[in-house]
Amino acid sequence: MTEAVSRPTLEAVAARAGVSRATVSRVVNGGDGVRESLAERVRQAVADLGYVPNQAARSLVTRRHDAVAVVIAEPESRVFADPFFALQLRGISKELTAHDNQLVLLLTEGRDDHARVARYLAGGHVDGALVFSLHLDDPLPGLIRAAAVPTVFGGRPHGSAPGGAGVAYVDCDNRGGARTAVRHLVDLGRRRVAHITGALDQTSAVDRLDGYRDVMADVLGGADPGLVVQSDFTPAGGERAMRELLDRCPDVDGVFAANDLTALGALRVLRESGRRVPQDVAVIGFDDMVPVAEQTDPPLTTVRQDIEEMGRLMARLLLSGLPGGRGRGRGTARTPAPDARAAPDGGVILPTTLVRRATA
Amino acid sequence: MTEAVSRPTLEAVAARAGVSRATVSRVVNGGDGVRESLAERVRQAVADLGYVPNQAARSLVTRRHDAVAVVIAEPESRVFADPFFALQLRGISKELTAHDNQLVLLLTEGRDDHARVARYLAGGHVDGALVFSLHLDDPLPGLIRAAAVPTVFGGRPHGSAPGGAGVAYVDCDNRGGARTAVRHLVDLGRRRVAHITGALDQTSAVDRLDGYRDVMADVLGGADPGLVVQSDFTPAGGERAMRELLDRCPDVDGVFAANDLTALGALRVLRESGRRVPQDVAVIGFDDMVPVAEQTDPPLTTVRQDIEEMGRLMARLLLSGLPGGRGRGRGTARTPAPDARAAPDGGVILPTTLVRRATA
DNA sequence: ATGAAAGCGCTAACAA
């Protein structure tokens, strides 16, 4: 661990190039309206000295930080249990990097942390925030609104309503994906199609349940309520739910699980019970967590969402909404991704696709 | 996405409290040497106005940022495939938060990114860096050394040698953990104990292999070289290796896999081959990635490392080495964790423990 | 097209 040395300033570069600080500043920041010969001299001096602008000094006057906070609430939760989190972060990081913004990571675990994060965001240390807050009772969204920081949410936040206030968010098409999955089971000839829900205090779980109901109502004239079992996105929860299901409806012939982890648990119980998958019971998951979905026995058919793209999109959306026309470099807010869709409540929805493996 | 409003300054607080800026500054920063009555007035004014210090202005004069970069090289790799990454980040975040430092996340994916990160670190935007760089040919460590930024590495970096230069790093006891695992297999009466290595361009894989060899030399008078198969920390790699192993040494009765993912693959091949685990072949993994280890069939016996603690420790080590006596709040550099050990080359090694489940 | 000069909001001598 070495000590950092003092670095050259604008002043030094100016002296070396034989110009004023103002000129150097112009060159360093895009440099319009500077004679090319001078600009070249400046660039040379910058290179010679290894000059790097002092971001603190710059922020002090511009009030911009070129930094964005990524807030992840309750890392215990699902977000942390799977590569979801990492992939999303990767997408965000790529986009921010492409626009020379830094990523400040804020992980929260409880009450005190909420206050801390709120204070930080309100403190104007970053230009905006990307927020993942899954649970219904999370106070964070409210605090963030109060902090008046430009924000994009990851996943449809609670309280967003069609035609509503227009909170910015990015989500995958949970409802549509669920519909595709269930319709696929129906197309396979299954008539007793069950759904093991996710944690219903998360909008993704609610939306997937809605998608399931859509198809059941449409195609089968409404679902037997006994075919819906509440669970929590975990393998253990999936096991429990599947057992209950088998108990209640031994004739079940199709299962749409709220996510791959749940499907994993269900699969295990199905095997224990002597049922063959997919012959006796077809199973579909959600997420396409590849390491899980490919390793189940048999490999899991599931609904894929492009998680990294969601992250990228969140960042792009945030940057494009910030003053200074950032984020216009590649892609714009209007057409964030070739196939993204605008939701009526101001969100952006990414499509899902069914990945057929062996369970359905 | 709302616009941020202009926030109160020290000046405003000073005016309201009827004191000078200097006094407010003193109160805000610990406030020794200020009459209590005045201090109280200041605190009131701060609260009334909702004053939050402008970090940019502060950094400009103090040359401190209270921010630490976390650099993760090649997020494709193992780090991203499992919760490892998330847990470590959590540990880091907790420790940094406890000392009011921010976490700036830098993800890199290739050549250009290296330069970018190097520039950022050299730019003096952060007080230090926590670096994860797994691979032998990674240019990052060199660039970082050149940037002269206080740094702590996650995992023993390449080129660190006993009695060597003293790069700061935190790692788990890979070699000792491997010894424990192999010794356990031997104690179980296994004599044909194989090792499926990890990617040998990572020190963790090398150290685990060394641990395996230690015990084999000690107890069995040296390993049959045929019992060591190179692999890459992935389930597919584990399968491949196990097949090769079965081919070469059908009499193998124990397998120490370099990590849980590898063990997962090995388990699958073992089952296919009709071998019973642990009766015919006992298997031990490494890492204790709980979601994986608990879900294998049968549940995996493995070597546990406290990943979150490693992260916490890295942060603590870095902060305690920084000027300004940060990081002395809870725990110190000398005794970072109750059971951490100093390595001869300047690293800190955390202990591992064997978690017995059903495979050995 | 270029330079001079005035701060951005804060801390840290130094005086009082």
Next chain:
DNA sequence: TTGTTAGCGCTTTCAT
């Protein structure tokens, strides 16, 4: 103990 003052390194009018 408190206040005054001089910058930290940069951007940005405003002159030239």
